Amino acid sequence: MLDATQTDAVALGAAVVAVLALVVAVGAQLRLGRVRRGLRVLRGSSGEGDVLEVATRHAAEVSLLRDQVERQQAELDAIRSDVAASLRHVAVVRFDAFGDMGGRLSFSAALLDDAGDGLVLTSIHGRGETRTYAKGLAGGGSEHALSPEEQQAVRAASAGEGQR
Known part of the structure; x- marks a missing residue:
């Protein structure tokens, strides 16, 4: 006890x-x-389903978005390639071809792509006639001799300076 x-x-x-x-x-x-x-x-009392269902759905959406981004990237690369090959660098140089004529009616116009390929057009305006010449360009140069005005137009187009 x-x-x-x-x-x-x-x-x-x-x-x-x-x-x-x-x-x-x-x-x-x-x-x-x-x-x-x-x-x-x-x-998932919010009506979206349980966490596993939501995670599975989101994983599928992420995979779909990844595929779309890859397709968009491929399209963007193709567009960049097209743009690089387009004649988008342009410059015009106006000049007086003959000393007795004013008004700078003659011109040389260079049209280049990103690699410097393209052409240069030259139009020489005289009293009785106008002559136009076209010369191909590869890498910013030509197999034909370029006049000083044509060279100036090619340099301006390469530099993105446009009309002079």
Whole structure:
């Protein structure tokens, strides 16, 4: 048999254990509530489906977008190639071909692509006639001799300076 002091100690110990058990139970209940809320989100209470369905759908969308980006990149590369080969660098140099005529009615026009390939057109205006010449260009040069005005037009077109 226990005396009164021992009984009080056992009762006090039991009370402390009971309070600790109650604290642990309340903490567990709070954690369980948080887990249930998280599970509700994972199950897709918003109507989108559960996380696995949403992730699978997003992975498929990302794969589709990746394919579209690759196709767009291929198209962009083809367009860049076309643009580089187009005659888009143009310059015109006007000049007086003959000392007795003014007005700068003669001209040389250079039309080049990005590689310096293209042509130079020269029109020489005289009193009785106008003559026009075309010379092919490769890499900014020609197999035919270029006049100073034609060279100036080629340099201006290469530099993107346009009309002079």
